[in-house]
Amino acid sequence: MTAGKTKILHIEDHLSLQNLVRIALERLGGYSVCTASDGFQAVELAREFGPDLILLDLNLPGRDGIETLAALREVPGLGEVPAVFLTAAVNAEVGARLLALGAREVLAKPIRPRELLLAIERVLAAQTD
Numbered sequence: 001m002t003a004g005k006t007k008i009l010h011i012e013d014h015l016s017l018q019n020l021v022r023i024a025l026e027r028l029g030g031y032s033v034c035t036a037s038d039g040f041q042a043v044e045l046a047r048e049f050g051p052d053l054i055l056l057d058l059n060l061p062g063r064d065g066i067e068t069l070a071a072l073r074e075v076p077g078l079g080e081v082p083a084v085f086l087t088a089a090v091n092a093e094v095g096a097r098l099l100a101l102g103a104r105e106v107l108a109k110p111i112r113p114r115e116l117l118l119a120i121e122r123v124l125a126a127q128t129d
Contacts, residue, residue, distance in 0.1 A: 005032040006124060009051035011042040011068060012086070013061055017109070021055070021086075024113035029120065037061075039068030046075050053123060054078075058087035058098070066101060073102075082123045086111055 008031050012018045018035050025031040034049040036042035038061050046054075054072060058065040065085060072078050085098050088109040095106040104123045107116065 005030060006052045007032045007034065007049060008053045008055055008120070009034050009036065009042060009046055009049055009072075011036045011039065011054070011056035011060060011065070013037050013057065020113070021111075021116065024116055025120075028113060029117045031120075039063030039065070039071060042068055043071045043075060046072055046078060050077060051081060053120060054081055054083040055086060055120070056083065058085055058089050058094070066098075069101065069103075082127060084119060084123060086116070 008025055010018065010021055010033055012021065012035065022033050022035060025033045034045050034051065036045050040063060054069070056065045056068060060068060063071070065087070069083055082104045083102060084105045084107065085103050086107045086109060090106055090108040098106045104126065105119045107119055
């Protein structure tokens, strides 16, 4: 982890969910959040932001979450950064596929802020073990 606040890159195309997640992560969790609206913007922002965790939607415009995660893995320093998917399209098959691709957690939308924070805490704690 970096010194100071843990940095989370959140990739979500719906503005209302962007705002809800940002408020939960910053105010309740104490995290530093950088938000991208699509996978292309996410890769550009990630280069400068250097996230400690990636939180992304599966269904994104232009480049879906799987393609976005693959592109982020190519950014120097992000190959092993934990990823958490947050998606309305979750079922056992989709969840298993995302976990097989390296996601640490797959959470169903709509998400409760406390549930999101607990999942992020689990993922970050596993990084330090």
